Amino acid sequence: DTEVTQTPKHLVMGMTNKKSLKCEQHMGHRAMYWYKQKAKKPPELMFVYSYEKLSINESVPSRFSPECPNSSLLNLHLHALQPEDSALYLCASSQDSLAGVSYEQYFGPGTRLTVT
Amino acid sequence: AQSVTQPDIHITVSEGASLELRCNYSYGATPYLFWYVQSPGQGLQLLLKYFSGDTLVQGIKGFEAEFKRSQSSFNLRKPSVHWSDAAEYFCAVGGDTGNQFYFGTGTSLTVIP
Numbered sequence: 001d002t003e004v005t006q007t008p009k010h011l012v013m014g015m016t017n018k019k020s021l022k023c024e025q026h027m028g029h030r031a032m033y034w035y036k037q038k039a040k041k042p043p044e045l046m047f048v049y050s051y052e053k054l055s056i057n058e059s060v061p062s063r064f065s066p067e068c069p070n071s072s073l074l075n076l077h078l079h080a081l082q083p084e085d086s087a088l089y090l091c092a093s094s095q096d097s098l099a100g101v102s103y104e105q106y107f108g109p110g111t112r113l114t115v116t
Numbered sequence: 117a118q119s120v121t122q123p124d125i126h127i128t129v130s131e132g133a134s135l136e137l138r139c140n141y142s143y144g145a146t147p148y149l150f151w152y153v154q155s156p157g158q159g160l161q162l163l164l165k166y167f168s169g170d171t172l173v174q175g176i177k178g179f180e181a182e183f184k185r186s187q188s189s190f191n192l193r194k195p196s197v198h199w200s201d202a203a204e205y206f207c208a209v210g211g212d213t214g215n216q217f218y219f220g221t222g223t224s225l226t227v228i229p
Contacts, residue, residue: 004159031215042206042219043160050215090159094215101167102148102210105217107159 002027004108006091012114015081021111023074023091030096032074033105034066037088049074050096081115088112118143118211122220129197130228137192137223139207148210149190150217151181155203163205166190177201202227 004025013019023032030051035043048056049068063085065077074091088110095103119142129135141147148167152160164175171183181192190207207220 006159033215040204040222040224042222045216048215056213056216088157092160097214100145100212100214102214102217104150104162104165106162107152109159110157112157 002106004091004093004106006089006108006111008111009109010112010114012116013078013081014116015083017081018077018079020078021076021089021091021113023076023108024072025093025106026072027093027106028071029093029106030071031094031103032068033092033094034064034074034076035090035092036085037090037110043090047076078113081113083115086113086115118147118209118218120207120209120218120220122205122207122223124223125221126224126226128226128228131199132196135192135194135197135201135225137205137207137225139190139192139220140188141190141207141209142188143209147190149181149183150208150210151175151179151190151192152206152208153177153203154206154222160206163192197225197227199227199229201225 007022032049034046037043046060047066052068063080067075090110091108092105094105121140150165151163154160163179166183205223208217
C-alpha cells in the first residue's frame with residue numbers, strides 16, 4: 001500500500017480561526033513532509049520530520065505549526081492565516097535519507113485551503 | 117546547489133503522438149532523479165525514478181526516461197500519448213541532505229484529439 005491520506009479535502013477558514021490539517025501513512029516511512037502549492041507552480045517545501053523530529057523548517061511563518069504525534073501521523077495546525085495562505089497543502093512521506101540518498105516521496109491528495 | 121530546469125512551460129500534442137518532456141539538472145554528485153505527474157486538484161504521483169545503474173528507466177503508464185550524465189538531462193518519453201495523460205509534469209532531484217527535493221517549474225501537457 002503506497003497511500004498517503006489527508007483530511008479534510010477542502011477547508012475554508014477565516015483569518016481568526018484555528019484549524020488543523022491531518023496526514024496519515026502506513027508504509028513504515030520515517031520521513032514526512034508538508035508542502036504548499038499554488039496554482040501552476042511546483043510544491044514548496046515547508047517542513048520535514050525525520051523519526052518524529054522536525055529536521056527542516058523552511059522559514060515558515062509561525063502561524064503554521066507542524067506536529068508529528070507518531071511515525072504514522074502528521075498534523076499542520078493553522079492559526080491567524082492570511083488570504084495569501086490559500087493554496088493546496090500536500091503531505092508526503094518517504095524512507096528516511098541515509099548518507100545523502102534521496103528516496104521517492106509519496107504524496108497525498110492534498111487539502112485545498114481557502115482563507116477568507 | 118542543486119536545481120532543476122524544465123524548459124517547456126506548456127506542450128500540446130495530438131493523441132497517439134509521441135511525447136518528450138525535457139528536464140535538466142544541476143548537481144555535483146550522482147543525482148537521484150524523479151518524474152511526477154499531477155492531475156488538476158490532485159496530489160503528485162510518482163512516474164519513475166533514477167538512482168543508479170541502467171540509464172533507461174521504465175515507469176508506470178507507459179512512460180520511460182533516459183539519464184544522460186554528459187548532458188545533465190533526464191528527459192521523459194512516451195511513444196503514444198493518451199488523452200488521460202493531460203496533466204502537469206514535474207521533474208525533481210534529491211538534495212545533499214537526502215530528505216529535500218528540488219522541483220522544476222513543471223510542464224503542462226495538453227492532449228488534443
